[in-house]
Every structure is written in structure tokens, then in C-alpha cells.
Amino acid sequence: MKAAGRKGTMLVISGPSGSGKTTICKSLLSDPRVRFSVSATTRAPRPGEVDGRDYHFVARERFKAMMAEGAFIEHAEVYGNMYGTLRKPMEEALARGEVYLLEIDVQGALQLKSLGEPGIYVFIAPPDFDELRRRLVARKTEAPDVLERRLKKAEDEWRERTQYDHVVVNDRVERAVGEIRAIAGLQ
Ligand code: 5GP
Numbered sequence: 001m002k003a004a005g006r007k008g009t010m011l012v013i014s015g016p017s018g019s020g021k022t023t024i025c026k027s028l029l030s031d032p033r034v035r036f037s038v039s040a041t042t043r044a045p046r047p048g049e050v051d052g053r054d055y056h057f058v059a060r061e062r063f064k065a066m067m068a069e070g071a072f073i074e075h076a077e078v079y080g081n082m083y084g085t086l087r088k089p090m091e092e093a094l095a096r097g098e099v100y101l102l103e104i105d106v107q108g109a110l111q112l113k114s115l116g117e118p119g120i121y122v123f124i125a126p127p128d129f130d131e132l133r134r135r136l137v138a139r140k141t142e143a144p145d146v147l148e149r150r151l152k153k154a155e156d157e158w159r160e161r162t163q164y165d166h167v168v169v170n171d172r173v174e175r176a177v178g179e180i181r182a183i184a185g186l187q
Helices: 021-028 060-069 087-096 106-114 129-139 144-163 173-183
Strands: 009-014 034-036 072-078 081-086 099-103 120-125 166-169
Touching (some): 009 021, 009 087, 009 106, 021 099, 021 173, 060 072, 060 081, 072 106, 099 106, 106 120, 106 144, 120 173, 166 173
Parallel strands (some): 009 120, 034 099
16 A cells, blocks of 8 residues: 555554554564654653654744644644644655554544555554453553543544454464564564
């Protein structure tokens, strides 16, 4: 599912918070043929996050200016913060023939799909919702109200999984990664 003139492949990964998608993406990125799409966001960096590596951390005004300039191929508001995928680095990576990995939320993925953006769309599913709740609770990074909000969003996102090309159940990280690598032709 490549567009004409593009050598690479856009690989879109989304899934509910706590589905383990970040761990899966980190593992996929150990392959030098895979490049991570560093999104712009208005949210504050978390401890350990590096500007330009994890995200481009920008002020809301800057984000809006970038939107007006057409810098984003998609953007969405998630939990009150703005997130956007930058168009230029994606086009460059695809021209180089790389697998360009977008870890974005369901709204963003479905925007790209409805634009007819060629790519492989993968939904990471938790083995079950009780497990997801346990994972989110165990993470202990969210206040109870934030946790509830994330679980509600996870349920809403779960319903959209049928719109993806592939649903990969994250029962074991290595197995899930192997499945995605096969889907993306990374053997
Ligand atoms: P977090 O703030 O926890 O890093 O990310 C929150 C949510 O925003 C996650 O679901 C993540 O996948 C999503 N996200 C990160 N970057 C982008 C982006 O560029 N576009 C969209 N639509 N979602 C994004």
C-alpha cells in the first residue's frame, strides 16, 4: 500500500492507553529501517522525555501557527493537549524508502485513513479490558480522574478497531512485534 513516487511505507500504530503500544513501538524502532515520527505537542515534557526525540514540545500559539502553515498531515486534541504529525519529515523518510512509524491516537489515524493516505494501519488491542485496567492502575502515573478518563477513551477507541487494516492483540510483546514486522515486510 505505497503511494506512487514513494519508496517507503507509512506504518500507523494506535491503540488504547495501556495497550502496550509504546513498548511495541520501541521494539520496532530497534530496526534501522524504521524511523519514528516525532510529533509536535503542546503538552509539557514528562521526566526523561527529550525535546526533538520524543516530541517537539511547542507552545499552543506556535502549534496553531504550524497548523495554519499546513505543517501537519493530521492533528488532534487529546486530553486537552494538541498533537500533530509533521508532513515534511514524513515525506523525506518515505522518499528514502524507510518505514515511517506513527504512534498516534485513533482520531488521528482515522483522519489519515479518510484522507486516503496510503499506509498500513495497525490497532494494538489489549488482551482484555480488565487487563488494560490493571495495567493502567499499575502504572500509577495518573490521578484517579485522569485514569477514568483514559479508560473511557480506551473503550471508545476499542469500538473503532474495525476501521484498521490489522488488529494485533498484545498478549506478549515479542509475539505482537513479530506479527507487525511481518505485516510491514520487515523480515
Ligand atoms: P502522550 O501524551 O501519552 O504521549 O500521548 C497521548 C496520546 O496522543 C497517545 O494516544 C499518542 O499516541 C497520541 N499522539 C501522539 N502524537 C500524536 C500525533 O501526532 N497525532 C495524534 N493524532 N495523536 C498523537
